[in-house]
Amino acid sequence: MGVSGSGKSTIADALGKRLGWRFEDGDRFHPAANVAKMSAGHPLTDADRWPWLNAIADEIERTCTYGGHVIIACSALKHAYRDVLSRGRRDVRFVFLQGAPELIASRLAHRKGHFMPPELLASQFRTLEPPEAGEHVVTVAIDAPVEAIVDDVLRQLKLDAASHGPSS
Numbered sequence: 757m758g759v760s761g762s763g764k765s766t767i768a769d770a771l772g773k774r775l776g777w778r779f780e781d782g783d784r785f786h787p788a789a790n791v792a793k794m795s796a797g798h799p800l801t802d803a804d805r806w807p808w809l810n811a812i813a814d815e816i817e818r819t820c821t822y823g824g825h826v827i828i829a830c831s832a833l834k835h836a837y838r839d840v841l842s843r844g845r846r847d848v849r850f851v852f853l854q855g856a857p858e859l860i861a862s863r864l865a866h867r868k869g870h871f872m873p874p875e876l877l878a879s880q881f882r883t884l885e886p887p888e889a890g891e892h893v894v895t896v897a898i899d900a901p902v903e904a905i906v907d908d909v910l911r912q913l914k915l916d917a918a919s920h921g922p923s924s
Contacts, residue, residue, distance in 0.1 A: 757832035757887070758853035759880040761864040763898050763905070764829035767853060770906050772827045775915065778819075782830030785811040799879040802836075809840045816841065816848060833883045838891055851909050852887050855898035 758764055765781050772779030783791075786808050790800055812830055819826040832838050832850065842848040861877055887893035894912035896905055910916070 757830060757838070757850050757893075758855075758898075759831065759833070759860060759884060760877060761860040762853040762855055763863075763902075764831070764853060766902060767851070767898075767905055767909070768827045768829040770902050771851075771909055774906055774910070775825070775827075777825040777827050780815065780826055780828045782808075782812055782828050785815070799883075805837065806840070809837055813841050813843055816845070817843065820845065820847060831880065833880060834885045835888070835891070838887065842892070846892070848892065849913060850887055850891060850893040851913075852893050852895040853898050853905075854886075854895050857881055859899060 765783075768781075769779045771777075790804050790808060793800060793804065809830075809832075812828055815828065816826065830841065832841055838850060842850075857877070864877055887895070894909065896908045896912070898905065900908070
């Protein structure tokens with residue numbers, strides 16, 4: 757989780773490959789109207805986000821019901837959004853990709869082919885409610901190479917990539 761440009765998809769994909777878990781980009785769960793709105797430079801409202809968040813939560817629920825694992829890259833900027841995503845499940849974890857606004861703005865300025873325009877970054881930082889300990893979250897800095905960030909995530913979540921489960 758984190759603002760646009762924090763590296764959610766890149767880190768989630770690398771983490772999924774390391775663990776052998778399925779990766780999904782949360783953007784694919786957006787209704788077409790949300791994508792159009794963001795592409796036009798308009799920030800989403802909470803009313804826009806609820807169907808999107810519920811679609812992701814449904815995917816989490818389906819995956820957990822069948823004993824699978826999934827890593828979903830999703831902004832999840834507010835406490836209420838994370839509550840919807842976890843639906844009270846204790847086996848859902850959040851990884852907060854935290855970085856300086858200047859670093860993230862620089863990344864967005866160089867990103868090509870994404871519907872989220874850099875001009876909406878400020879609105880994302882205004883919306884961001886940093887996660888609290890009770891939300892089953894780990895926080896990692898994004899100013900390191902991808903592999904180092906993934907190593908940090910695995911260490912903090914106490915996951916062993918070799919066994920795909922908690923390490924002892």
